[in-house]
Amino acid sequence: DQQVKQNSPSLSVQEGRISILNCDYTNSMFDYFLWYKKYPAEGPTFLISISSIKDKNEDGRFTVFLNKSAKHLSLHIVPSQPGDSAVYFCAAKPGYSTLTFGKGTMLLVSP
Amino acid sequence: EAGVTQSPTHLIKTRGQQATLRCSPISGHTSVYWYQQALGLGLQFLLWYDEGEERNRGNFPPRFSGRQFPNYSSELNVNALELEDSALYLCASSPTGGGGIYGYTFGSGTRLTVV
Numbered sequence: 001d002q003q004v005k006q007n008s009p010s011l012s013v014q015e016g017r018i019s020i021l022n023c024d025y026t027n028s029m030f031d032y033f034l035w036y037k038k039y040p041a042e043g044p045t046f047l048i049s050i051s052s053i054k055d056k057n058e059d060g061r062f063t064v065f066l067n068k069s070a071k072h073l074s075l076h077i078v079p080s081q082p083g084d085s086a087v088y089f090c091a092a093k094p095g096y097s098t099l100t101f102g103k104g105t106m107l108l109v110s111p
Numbered sequence: 112e113a114g115v116t117q118s119p120t121h122l123i124k125t126r127g128q129q130a131t132l133r134c135s136p137i138s139g140h141t142s143v144y145w146y147q148q149a150l151g152l153g154l155q156f157l158l159w160y161d162e163g164e165e166r167n168r169g170n171f172p173p174r175f176s177g178r179q180f181p182n183y184s185s186e187l188n189v190n191a192l193e194l195e196d197s198a199l200y201l202c203a204s205s206p207t208g209g210g211g212i213y214g215y216t217f218g219s220g221t222r223l224t225v226v
Contacts, residue, residue: 036217043219044201051212099156100156102153
């Protein structure tokens with residue numbers, strides 16, 4: 001039972017364009033939604049998050065959108081840079097509990 | 112400030128043996144989490160320790176066990192190793208309470224290879 005789903009294993013984007021990574025969830029008890037970025041041979045690093053009471057959160061080039069009725073969130077990266085090439089994990093959790101991760105989407109930004 | 116440190120970086124074991132993985136959280140963090148990342152899969156939750164107590168356990172067999180020490184460091188033990196246990200094992204830490212909207216800080220992981 002996969003509660004957090006990232007249906008696109010990979011995404012290729014040209015430098016300067018927008019990258020949109022998508023994530024769907026099934027558990028309506030999730031309170032927090034987070035995006036992590038992972039480079040090979042490193043641990044995931046926190047990127048941006050949003051609570052269930054909001055529908056948008058922005059931090060520089062990164063914006064996360066939450067659509068609770070559709071149980072869908074997305075991460076927008078504008079403009080995309082080659083250094084953004086990494087695996088992006090969507091994760092979610094109810095209040096006092098543990099993060100459930102999706103399988104990740106590998107983003108490749110080409111010059 | 113030191114991040115989450117894990118040791119060893121790499122570990123090679125024979126099927127049937129036991130593996131012990133170690134994790135030191137960020138200073139001031141009392142929660143430690145263990146995740147397994149097997150090839151082609153996402154991060155699968157293993158164990159959560161908070162204030163020395165096991166708070167939650169993922170869907171893994173009992174041969175995966177661990178503990179948290181008084182200084183909040185933690186170790187993960189995997190008994191009777193199977194080939195399918197080959198994976199990257201990630202440790203993370205957070206302040207007590209599950210991390211909230213800021214989530215966890217991860218270490219770089221221990222790559223366990225079972226031959």
